[in-house]
Amino acid sequence: MPKKTKYLVTGGAGFIGSNFVHYLYRHHRNIQVCVLDKLGYSASLENLKQYAGRSDFEFIKGNICDAKVVAKAMAGAHVVVNFAAEVAVDRSIDDPQSFLKTDIFGVYTLLEEARKQKNLKKFIQISTDEVYGQILKGSFRENSETLPRNPYAASKLGGERIAYSFFKTYDLPVVITRAANNYGPSAYPEKVIPLFITNLVDSLPVPVYGQGRQMRDWLYVDDHCSAIDLLVSKGENGEVYNVGAGEECTNIDLTKRILKLMGKDQSFINFVADRPGHDFRYSLSCAKLKKLGWQPQYNLTDGLKATVLWYQDNEAWWRPLKKNLDQRFVKGFWGGRK
Numbered sequence: 443m444p445k446k447t448k449y450l451v452t453g454g455a456g457f458i459g460s461n462f463v464h465y466l467y468r469h470h471r472n473i474q475v476c477v478l479d480k481l482g483y484s485a486s487l488e489n490l491k492q493y494a495g496r497s498d499f500e501f502i503k504g505n506i507c508d509a510k511v512v513a514k515a516m517a518g519a520h521v522v523v524n525f526a527a528e529v530a531v532d533r534s535i536d537d538p539q540s541f542l543k544t545d546i547f548g549v550y551t552l553l554e555e556a557r558k559q560k561n562l563k564k565f566i567q568i569s570t571d572e573v574y575g576q577i578l579k580g581s582f583r584e585n586s587e588t589l590p591r592n593p594y595a596a597s598k599l600g601g602e603r604i605a606y607s608f609f610k611t612y613d614l615p616v617v618i619t620r621a622a623n624n625y626g627p628s629a630y631p632e633k634v635i636p637l638f639i640t641n642l643v644d645s646l647p648v649p650v651y652g653q654g655r656q657m658r659d660w661l662y663v664d665d666h667c668s669a670i671d672l673l674v675s676k677g678e679n680g681e682v683y684n685v686g687a688g689e690e691c692t693n694i695d696l697t698k699r700i701l702k703l704m705g706k707d708q709s710f711i712n713f714v715a716d717r718p719g720h721d722f723r724y725s726l727s728c729a730k731l732k733k734l735g736w737q738p739q740y741n742l743t744d745g746l747k748a749t750v751l752w753y754q755d756n757e758a759w760w761r762p763l764k765k766n767l768d769q770r771f772v773k774g775f776w777g778g779r780k
């Protein structure tokens with residue numbers, strides 16, 4: 443790596459992207475970070491306020507589908523990490539088009555600009571385990587079949603495959619990550635864990651889809667960041683890496699754990715109509731990443747404790763976001779779909 447490494451972090455005002463920026467400054471010296479973010483509904487500049495005015499930090503408001511703004515943000519970059527995406531499965535069911543635009547065309551726009559960069563060492567495309575679809579037994583490996591079952595997952599697969607094609611066709615140094623469900627500080631309060639915590643702070647019920655039997659593999663956000671950081675230096679170009687902590691839990695168990703941590707009983711559970719095409723279980727084998735030396739540091743117990751504490755201590759961060767949660771989506775998700 444050169445003496446001063448420039449990182450372009452797209453979507454860096456969102457949940458995982460902003461945690462990755464914190465991770466970079468905590469673990470590296472001589473770095474220059476540029477965040478490109480359109481500041482969509484889930485973004486918060488509060489997440490980056492501690493860097494305002496620093497000479498080694500730049501924020502650019504803009505869309506990854508806009509080639510001009512992408513060219514400005516990427517100029518001289520050594521590393522690009524693309525977090526920018528439309529992300530919520532439920533939103534993708536109601537509005538697939540915006541997902542196709544950002545998660546496929548936006549990735550393509552970044553890749554075209556990346557081809558022009560002389561200093562580029564790595565282009566990390568952040569993808570998701572949802573590209574595999576569901577698995578009832580065993581765990582997905584990187585060469586498992588991909589069968590995405592909702593427009594979000596399908597768009598993410600489209601984006602990562604375009605990225606792979608740029609590796610094969612133009613020798614672009616692309617690495618793809620497929621991560622499990624992330625949780626931790628500063629996740630938008632429409633996501634299940636922050637939604638439940640913030641509802642319970644206000645003694646409101648928590649909506650559980652169906653009977654809550656679906657199973658998810660939970661990854662504390664800092665562990666995702668350490669995996670990405672490792673892959674910047676050690677990831678093999680053209681390869682896909684699963685990122686998961688193996689902390690599997692049914693949604694109802696997760697709900698009960700959060701209730702217990704917050705001193706609430708089970709009368710706060712409100713079972714609501716299930717999501718269409720709701721994947722039953724995700725599970726990842728992460729042997730390939732672990733071979734590079736990665737180990738998650740958080741189990742679900744410690745990670746949930748840290749997350750509950752963060753939301754309890756940061757009401758000023760989440761209250762304005764929660765107030766603005768789009769009522770149309772709230773009714774669609776948790777009021778039962780028509």
Ligand SMILES: NC(=O)c1ccc[n+]([C@@H]2O[C@H](COP(=O)([O-])OP(=O)(O)OC[C@H]3O[C@@H](n4cnc5c(N)ncnc54)[C@H](O)[C@@H]3O)[C@@H](O)[C@H]2O)c1
Nearest residue numbers: 453455456457458480481482484485505506526527623624
């Ligand atoms: N949250 C998870 O559990 C999870 C799991 C696996 C993978 N991922 C992937 O990680 C990435 C980040 O997810 P997150 O949970 O932090 O989401 P988030 O919604 O908190 O952050 C996404 C950020 O991207 C920005 N953005 C969206 N469209 C943009 C565009 N067209 N141009 C510029 N910026 C744009 C948003 O403003 C936001 O700040 C996504 O690519 C997602 O697919 C997330």
